[in-house]
Amino acid sequence: MKLRTTAAAIFIGMLAAMPAKADKLDDIIASGTLRCAVTLDFPPMGSRDEKNQPVGFDVDTCNDLAKVLGVKAEIVETPFPDRIPALVSDRADVGVASTSDTLERAKTIGFSIPYFAFKMVVLTKEGTGIDTYESLKGKKTGSTSGTFEAIALEKDVKAWGGGSFRPYQTQADVFLALSQGQIDATVVTNTVAQATVKSGKFKGFVVKGDAPYVTDYVALIGLRQEQGLLNYLSLFVNQQVRTGRYQELYDKWVGGGEAPDLTVKGVYR
């Protein structure tokens, strides 16, 4: 009798334990909506068109991801500093927002394999006398707070000992400050620089040379413990490149040749 009770208890216990807890990937599929945190003041990756609709490389990437998941995409506009809080507080499921995959950040969130790579360039105004990265020494500089290029630039400005560095909250404020002369130059991603100069919104903006930083690989982000989702995101990025969709989106939004190589030579992912 006792044995039978024990056996029954174990059986019931197993049953209760059997259905594995639904993870984020299950939740997204079940809910029918994929909520992507996208930064929309970062053209051509994310911005708004004349009708105020979100457009850009990141927006299309989110739509592609939603399509393969078989769900509807929902864009959650998220400024750079709020990307991780948006995930943690469950306002978004994944971040498609050009997030540099630093080790410091990986302590908090999970990264897929890189889905894009940036080179940094010096953006300045005509008449400042700046023509290379080195000539930024002693000048007033600024960038978007907390971005890859802001951290690298601030470090160099501190090492040079002269000049100044100002972090602004949005990319738009950086351009405003540059156009007004609050700062002499900024370091931005090549894509943003091109898009901004091309837009003609700011008079006299010119790109003057590359910034000698290591390539800024950016990845999709999800919660650190959602391995199922992160695994899916990595495979998704791989498939985007494999099927040529990556190059297609690059041609559409950036243009001008081959899309950046997403591999690092000499090491496994």
Add this chain to the structure above:
Amino acid sequence: MLNYTFHWRPAFNALPDMLWGALVSLQIAVLSMVIGVVLAVFLALGRQSDNKFLYGFSTGWVELARNTPALFQIYMTYFGLGSFGIHLDSYVALLAGIAFNNAGYLAETFRGGLRAIPHTQTRAARSLGMTAPQAFRLIVLPQMFRIVFYPMTNQMVWALLMTSLGVTVGLNTDLTGVTQDLNVRTFRTFEFFAIAAVIYYLLAKLITLSSRLFAWRLFRY
């Protein structure tokens, strides 16, 4: 909050940086108060003036300072003046913005304080042979400050909290600036913001308590 584990140990390693930031915040708050009080006395007088220009100028200032967001005022001192080619440093722009706001609010407080002092006080002083400025400085002002001291303390706390708007004009040395820097670098948002909130709370309490002590020493009969 289930999917977030707090990392307090590394967060507390940044505490010295945050405390230096708090010192900068406090410095801006104190300076903006000193500037604000001086300006407010003149604005309060301007509001009572018969001179049309003085009245218009000070009324305009008070109206603008009290009826627009502080964020807007600070943004305007930086980017607004910047578009006319006047480039204030982030620190100076924030200080000027808060001082502008302080002066506007305090001017109204002071005007109320001045009205609470009976005219007979001035008349008595004048009949003792004081000049009009002497009577104002030696008799009216000290009594006014006694009346408006607690509202001033409020404004001081308010000024401290307003320093957090400095991040919008590129300030990264005050408490919010330092916190935001740490946040974007590590993404440990909740730890750093929680610590910052506690520091702000303690600073605000410190202001209230010290002003109470100050008042107790200063305004004894």
